[in-house]
Amino acid sequence: MSIAGLIQELADTGAPIDAIIIAVRAIEERDAVEAERRARATERKRRERERERDRKRDGHATVAGQSSDTPRPPSFPHTPKHPPISPRTTPDEARYVASEPVSEPMSASMPISEPDGETLGRELANAAGRALAKPAAAPGLLVLSEPMNWLRNGCDLKADILPTIQARCSRARPSSIRSWSYFTEAVYQARDNRLKPAPEPNPVQPSRTSRSTPRSGAASPHDAILAAFAGRIGEHLAARGGGEPDPDLEPGAYPGRTIDLVAIGG
Incomplete structure (x- = not known):
């Protein structure tokens, strides 16, 4: 009511x-x-x-509890605004990655195309080999969000990712790796090593010799003049019955004598 x-x-x-x-x-x-x-x-x-x-x-x-016979397609989360801080890796891994041949030069400004999930998963699994755990025991390996983040943050599949995975898995026990994040630090280190600019060569400045330093093996014009002058003095003294001039005496050191200087030349 x-x-x-x-x-x-x-x-x-x-x-x-x-x-x-x-x-x-x-x-x-x-x-x-x-x-x-x-x-x-x-x-x-x-x-x-x-x-x-x-x-x-x-x-x-989620992939928890799903069968390994029917894997779900990988999920790709959003790319972080800033790439992760470059991690450290071991010297052996750095040498292994640096020794891998690169088919063509890479550039940080080149757009990196993302492969489809099936192709990416197959190449990653081939590079890792037996070191990866079985999907039934480690379902996180079916989710390729971490490898996709590597690609989006500038890592190259052929030059950085696959060589790094091969280097790590070559020393790992069979079925011991259960997550793709196991490779993250080494992959980013390989990317930084590849993009690091080469050091500029240090130009060698040619040494300048002093102009006042006499060159060895080259006779000075003054030496030729003095030698010709001494020869004329010797001829003059020989004509007057004198002996050989003292080589230590300088020109004009003969008192009381007049020397007839004749121009030397052809």
Whole structure:
């Protein structure tokens, strides 16, 4: 019964005003309780629908408990805004990766195409060999989100990823690697080594010799003039009956004698 109908009925029976007010308040409280109960039921149903939707979505995204005969396609999460910090790796792995031949020069600005999940998984499994655990024991290997992040962060499949996996798995025990994150640090280190600029060569400056230093084996023009001058003095003294000139004496050191200097030449 509505509130207006109740008031009219009570008034017709001659009920006092206080009784009518109490009856109206009781109806209002009853309606409020009923409305709250309906709201709670509606909210409970909405939450149940959301939980069911989340369970279905998680069931498509997870690989836990699935059969190895029917692997689910890999899921590729969003690429992080910044690439991970370059990790460290062992010197042996760095030498192994550096020694691998590169088919063509790589550049950091070149776009890297992402292979499809089936091709990528096959190449990774071939590079790892027997070191990978069986998918039934390590279902995380079926999810290729970590290798896809390597590619999106500038790592090259042929130059960085596959050689690094081969280097690590060559020393690992069979079926001991259960996650692709085992290779993450070494893969990023291989990428940094490949993209590191080569050191500039140090130009060797030619040594300059002093102009005042005489060159060995080359006669000075002054030496030729002095030798010719000494020869003329010897001829002059021989013509006058004198002996050989003292080689230690310098020109003009013969007092009382006049030397006839004749130009030497052809």
